[in-house]
Amino acid sequence: MIVVETFPVGPLQCNCSIIGCTETKEAIIVDPGGDPQDIVAMCQSKNLKIKYLVHTHAHFDHIHGSRAVKEATGAEICLHKEDDWLYQNLAMQCQMFNFECDEPLPVDRYLEDEEELFIGETKFTVMHTPGHTPGSVCFSLKYNENVLFSGDTLFSRSIGRTDLWGGSYEKIIKSINDRLMVLEDDTRVVTGHGPSTTIWEERKHNPFL
Numbered sequence: 001m002i003v004v005e006t007f008p009v010g011p012l013q014c015n016c017s018i019i020g021c022t023e024t025k026e027a028i029i030v031d032p033g034g035d036p037q038d039i040v041a042m043c044q045s046k047n048l049k050i051k052y053l054v055h056t057h058a059h060f061d062h063i064h065g066s067r068a069v070k071e072a073t074g075a076e077i078c079l080h081k082e083d084d085w086l087y088q089n090l091a092m093q094c095q096m097f098n099f100e101c102d103e104p105l106p107v108d109r110y111l112e113d114e115e116e117l118f119i120g121e122t123k124f125t126v127m128h129t130p131g132h133t134p135g136s137v138c139f140s141l142k143y144n145e146n147v148l149f150s151g152d153t154l155f156s157r158s159i160g161r162t163d164l165w166g167g168s169y170e171k172i173i174k175s176i177n178d179r180l181m182v183l184e185d186d187t188r189v190v191t192g193h194g195p196s197t198t199i200w201e202e203r204k205h206n207p208f209l
């Protein structure tokens with residue numbers, strides 16, 4: 001069985017998700033943006049071993065807890081290559097927003113579009129959706145329901161900002177229309193901040209689309 005838990009973490013309350021397989025005890029963490037002790041403790045309480053730390057993009061509020069979780073668990077740090085420069089400039093990002101941070105650890109795996117990661121037999125697919133940042137990705141998870149982890153690309157009734165480093169309004173709109181709006185209506189969308197939504201609701205009510 002697959003369990004998915006989402007809770008806000010860190011300085012900007014980024015949604016962090018734990019996706020765990022109850023048979024193999026393997027887990028993926030999406031966007032460990034802060035509160036690393038809580039993330040590790042929650043996994044320990046469910047007897048889960050973290051295999052991958054995946055990032056929807058390299059803004060500091062989505063990677064703020066990665067170093068500490070990696071040090072505690074040895075999980076692989078995964079990121080799309082086109083956000084590597086942002087990841088390497090974590091200190092500069094934190095400075096701009098007045099937050100303390102440690103230097104990031106090296107990336108263990110560069111994610112590619114359509115790459116598949118597995119926990120047990122459950123597939124977790126990478127979709128490159130540039131626009132909010134050049135290396136922004138979404139993750140799709142298929143088990144008894146379809147779930148999309150959209151990071152800061154798609155929000156409930158909104159889309160990600162494109163005025164930060166490397167952002168592009170044309171690209172984010174194209175990514176959302178070409179890659180996300182074609183998903184099944186009932187796909188549950190776990191966003192980077194704030195409430196979850198569905199593809200159907202956003203197709204119908206999102207004023208940016």
Ligand SMILES: [Zn+2]
Pocket residue numbers: 057059132152
């Ligand atoms: Zn962001």
Ligand SMILES: [Zn+2]
Pocket residue numbers: 012014059061062152192193
């Ligand atoms: Zn964010």
